[in-house]
Amino acid sequence: MIVKVTEQTEQLVQPILTEMELQLVDVEFEKEGKSWFLRVFIDKPGGVDIEECGRVSEKLSERLDETDPVTVPYYLEVSSPGAERPLKNPEDFANHIGHNIFVKLYEPISGAKSFEGILTDFDQEIVGIEVKDKARTKKVQIPYNKIAKARLAVTFN
Numbered sequence: 001m002i003v004k005v006t007e008q009t010e011q012l013v014q015p016i017l018t019e020m021e022l023q024l025v026d027v028e029f030e031k032e033g034k035s036w037f038l039r040v041f042i043d044k045p046g047g048v049d050i051e052e053c054g055r056v057s058e059k060l061s062e063r064l065d066e067t068d069p070v071t072v073p074y075y076l077e078v079s080s081p082g083a084e085r086p087l088k089n090p091e092d093f094a095n096h097i098g099h100n101i102f103v104k105l106y107e108p109i110s111g112a113k114s115f116e117g118i119l120t121d122f123d124q125e126i127v128g129i130e131v132k133d134k135a136r137t138k139k140v141q142i143p144y145n146k147i148a149k150a151r152l153a154v155t156f157n
Helices: 002-019 050-067 090-095
Strands: 023-032 035-043 074-079 100-109 112-122 126-133 136-143 147-152
Touching: 002 023, 002 035, 002 050, 035 050, 050 074, 090 112, 100 126, 100 136, 112 136
Parallel strands: 035 074
Antiparallel strands: 023 035, 100 112, 100 147, 112 126, 126 136
8 A cells, every 4th residue: 555655646746836937755655653745855956945845735635536546544744854965866966966865775785784875876777975984084985776765964063
């Protein structure tokens, strides 16, 4: 049910976002306590504001009511992904070169299953990250297909 709801929601929201020149970051459908939440994360260069989230929520709510893909009571939330937005596809990686990211892997590379550092390059198959290792900096090459999760990472200097 969860995959079906997220896929149908993606199909319903995409035309709305295209029309408003916004990007779909992620869709989640999850149960927290006794309540179900359908969360849609949107973005654009420079970020989205609360009014844009509200307009998307209104339009998406109408489309969800028409098609009724969710069979249980739920809360719809439309928001920005925040400062530590997930990197979900190759386009996200290509657009965030030069940013600090956190990557979790399916299997270890050089004994580690997670890395945080500056995304230096991406060529659809390999993700290059410059990481600090004690007092020195080293470059790690990670096969894209070994990445379980990735997100932007906020740093405090």
